[in-house]
Amino acid sequence: MNKKIIAVALAGAFITPLAMADVTLYGFISAGLESATASGTSAAANNTYVGRTRVSDENSRIGFKGTEDLGNGTKTVWQVESSLKSFTQGGTNDKGETATFATRNSFVGLSDATLGQLVLGYNDSAYKRYTNVGANVMADTTADISGDNGGVFNIIGRGYARLKNSVHYDSPTWAGIKFGASYGFDETTGNGRDAARASLGAAYTNGGLKIGAGWDRVNDSSASLSGTSGFAFKNNGNTTSPTASVVGTHVTYMQLGTSYTFETDTMLAAQIERADYGLASGASDMTQTAWTLAATQAFGNASIKLSYTKLGDLNNPTVGNPSDYDATQWVLGATYNLSKQTQLLAFATRIDNKALQNVNFSVNPLYTTPASGTTSATSLSPGNTLKAIGAGIKYNF
Numbered sequence: 564m565n566k567k568i569i570a571v572a573l574a575g576a577f578i579t580p581l582a583m584a585d586v587t588l589y590g591f592i593s594a595g596l597e598s599a600t601a602s603g604t605s606a607a608a609n610n611t612y613v614g615r616t617r618v619s620d621e622n623s624r625i626g627f628k629g630t631e632d633l634g635n636g637t638k639t640v641w642q643v644e645s646s647l648k649s650f651t652q653g654g655t656n657d658k659g660e661t662a663t664f665a666t667r668n669s670f671v672g673l674s675d676a677t678l679g680q681l682v683l684g685y686n687d688s689a690y691k692r693y694t695n696v697g698a699n700v701m702a703d704t705t706a707d708i709s710g711d712n713g714g715v716f717n718i719i720g721r722g723y724a725r726l727k728n729s730v731h732y733d734s735p736t737w738a739g740i741k742f743g744a745s746y747g748f749d750e751t752t753g754n755g756r757d758a759a760r761a762s763l764g765a766a767y768t769n770g771g772l773k774i775g776a777g778w779d780r781v782n783d784s785s786a787s788l789s790g791t792s793g794f795a796f797k798n799n800g801n802t803t804s805p806t807a808s809v810v811g812t813h814v815t816y817m818q819l820g821t822s823y824t825f826e827t828d829t830m831l832a833a834q835i836e837r838a839d840y841g842l843a844s845g846a847s848d849m850t851q852t853a854w855t856l857a858a859t860q861a862f863g864n865a866s867i868k869l870s871y872t873k874l875g876d877l878n879n880p881t882v883g884n885p886s887d888y889d890a891t892q893w894v895l896g897a898t899y900n901l902s903k904q905t906q907l908l909a910f911a912t913r914i915d916n917k918a919l920q921n922v923n924f925s926v927n928p929l930y931t932t933p934a935s936g937t938t939s940a941t942s943l944s945p946g947n948t949l950k951a952i953g954a955g956i957k958y959n960f
Contacts, residue, residue, distance in 0.1 A: 593621035597953025622703040623647035636676035689743035690777035693764025698832035700868035706912035710925030722816025771824035785812035786840035828861035
């Protein structure tokens, strides 16, 4: 249950201007005890994450949001949301990143009952928001299949992004149909390069049926391949000069998802995503398709959850074999609601990467090359098999 608090409690210095405003405090704090391993395809020391037991933050967060009624169906909307990144480790994760303020969706804008909502700030793209149909059955745990790790580290949801310096529009809902658009500006343009990002999404809901579709394009950014380091995004179409600026390359994503919840509290879901990685070299674009199937069954306060996700061949690669970039992930989970706010959870998950793929856990990823002064040096070696099993508790507020 969201808790209303008076804004005067947020900061004494602003008591006078905020004394009449209400602010909603929301979020959740979740932690799990889990065992995690990553076993490589060779005996090299940097290709294995030795199995260990750990207490992990399961994507906890805290946020503040509010509105002001401007009359005639129009209101001001705002939100500031922050990650509690690895609160179990004192606020620093295995990559050396620390928790800071407004690290998640944070924006301000206007909402109108007739015209829709327009916000400015830092926010999930329309592609990400509208294609969520429930196939990510253990979201916000280590078994999450498309969470905040994002990009090429996911099997599906590789086009998901939280856009900086961005504008977002969401329409009202008409007969169960809603659509949205996002645009992220590249405010560091140089040498004729502009890596702006455009995103579209649409959703339809009718009873137990949900359908979501999305399109996303990143300008002047393409994928690079290496026989030793796997698959990565660059601002150019080669691996020899990763800082070069190349105009006209792009990455485009398309996704379709659907789910249906039956009267028996059985939910079935499916998603498919196609990525088109433009190459600056003039060679044929690389394409790759991923899909997932999921099911959940509720029994009163308890639920059992299962999903299987497959990342297919990378077509037209410049090096290696297409199947070297495949990966699969399966998830088995269960939850039990002790109350409306407190939930027990348990999960097991496994990711199998082919020789040149390095898909990782979306939440609480593993690194075979540990942090060494820079977060960019922290990585998972290609070809690893990752396993995790754990249980935890989540409290929503």
